[in-house]
Amino acid sequence: MSELLADFFLLRDPNVRWVLAGTVLLGLSAGAMGCFAVLRKRALVGDAVAHAVLPGVCLAFIVAGDKDPLVLLLGSVIFGWISIVLMDYLIRESKISADTSIGMILSVFFGLGVVLLTYIQSSGNVNQSGLDAFLFGSAASMLPEDVMVFGLVSLLVIIAIILLYKELKLVSFDPAYATVIGYPMKRMEVVIGTLLVVTITAGLQAVGVVLMASMLIIPAAAARYWTDSLWVMLVVAASVGVMAAISGTFISYSAPSMPTGPWMVVAAAVLFTLSYLFAPKHGEVRRWLSLKKDREKIGWENILKTLYHLEEQDKNTERARTRNEILKKRRVQPEELKKSLQKLCKMNFVSRLPGEPESYLLTALGRERAERIVRVHRLWELYLTERLNIAGDHVHDDAESMEHLITPEIEQQLAVLLGEPTSDPHQSAIPYRHSDKGGDV
Secondary structure (H helix, E strand, O other), X not given: OHHHHHHHHOOOOHHHHHHXXXXXXXXXXXXXXXXXXXXXXXXXXXXXXXXXXXHHXXXXXXXXXXXXHHHHHHHHHHHHHHHHHHHHHHHHHOOOOHHHHHHHHHHHHXXXXXXXXXXXXXXOOHHHOOOOHHHHOOHHHOOHHHHHHHHHHHHHHXXXXXXXXXXXXXXXXXXXXXXXXXXXXXXXXXXXXXXXXXXXXXXXXXXXXXXXXXXXXXXXXXXXXXXXXXXXXXXXXXXXXXXXXXXXXXXXXXXXXXXXXXXXXXXXXXXXXXXXXXXXXOOHHHHHHHHHHHHHHHXXXXXXXXXXXXXXXXXXXXXXXXXXXXXXXXXXXXXXXXXXXXXXXXXXXXXXXXXXXXXXXXXXXXXXXXXXXXXXXXXXXXXXXXXXXXXHHHOHHHHHHHOOOOOHHHHHHHHHHOOOOOEOOOOXXXXXXXXXXXXXX
C-alpha cells in the first residue's frame, strides 16, 4: 500500500499526471463556481445545464466527425447557453414555475442527447469510441490534449472568478442594490451564466453530465457550514473539490475497475457529511452542543429565579429551601432539578446546606443574578403592556422566554425607555438593589 501511495503522489505514471491535473483543476473551478450557484439559489440550474449540454456534444461530434475537444467544448457551450436562455424565457414569459421550467429543460435536452448518442452509436463511425463516457465520465480515458483543453478552461474560470470577485459578490448577495446603483445586471448575468456553462463543460469527460452538478453543489454546500465569509467559502469549496478530485483519482488508480468521476462525487459527499456534522461554525454537533448548553442555562436560571421568588414570597432571605419547596413552586423533573442545583452550587450561586432533607440558599452572587433575571422579566412584561398594548395576563409566557435572551445593554435601554419603573403590570416590585455583576455564564 505504501508503494502504491508513493507511486501515485510522486506522479511516476505519466497518465496519472494528466488525469490528476485535469480533475484537480475541475475540482477547483467547480467548487468555486458552485458557491455562486448555491448562494444565488441556482443550484438546480447547474444540474439542468449539465444534462442539457449532452446534445451539444453529440451534434458537435456529428459535424466534426471525431472527438476534437475544442469542437466538443464549443457544442457544449452553445447548448448550455440555449438551455439557460430557454429556462429564463419560460420563467419570465409563461405561467410555468422555476422548478417546472428546470425539470422540463433538463429532461427534454437530456432525452435529445440520448437519442443523438444512440444514433451515433448505430452510425458505424469508428471515432465514436468513448463518446458515451460523457454520460458518466471517464477521466482515465482522457488524452493529454483533452486535459490541456478542459484544464485550461477550468483555469480561466478560476482567473475570472478572482478578477470579478467584487462584482460577483455584489450580484450574489444584493442584486436589488446592484440594480438601484445602476450596475449592469444583465451583463453580469451573462458573465455568470457563461462561467457556469464553461465550468460544467470542462468537467464533462471527467465526471459526466449525470454527476457534474454534484461537483458544483456539494463542495459549495460543504463550505457553507464552515464560514459566513464569501472569500473563505470560495477557498474551502475549492479545497473540497480538490480533495474529492485527488481521492477519486487515487481510488481509480489503485483499483482500475473503479471509475474516477463517481468516486470524486462520493468523496465530495463524504467531505460534506463531515462538514455537516463537525464544522465548528454551523455543524450539527456544534449546534446540538450549543442547544444543550442553552437548555441547561435556561434550566438553572429558572431554578435561581424560583429561589428568589420563594424569598420574595415570605420576605426571608436567611431561610434555606428544600427541593420539595422548589418543586411546588416550579414544575420540573426531579432529576433535572438535581442537576441544576449541582450546577448552581458549582458556580457559587447557591449554597447547599446538609441535613435531612438537604436545603439550598442563595449566595450574594446568586441573589444578584436572580435579581437580574427577575428584573428583565418584569421590565419586558411592562414594555409589552405599555408600548405594545398587550393585556397583562398575556405577557408572562413571552417574558419567560425573553428573560434568558436579553443582554445587559438591552436591559439598560428598557429601563431608561420605561423611566426606571418600580413595579411590573402585576404590581410586583422590580429589583434595582444590585448591579448585574453576575455576568453571562
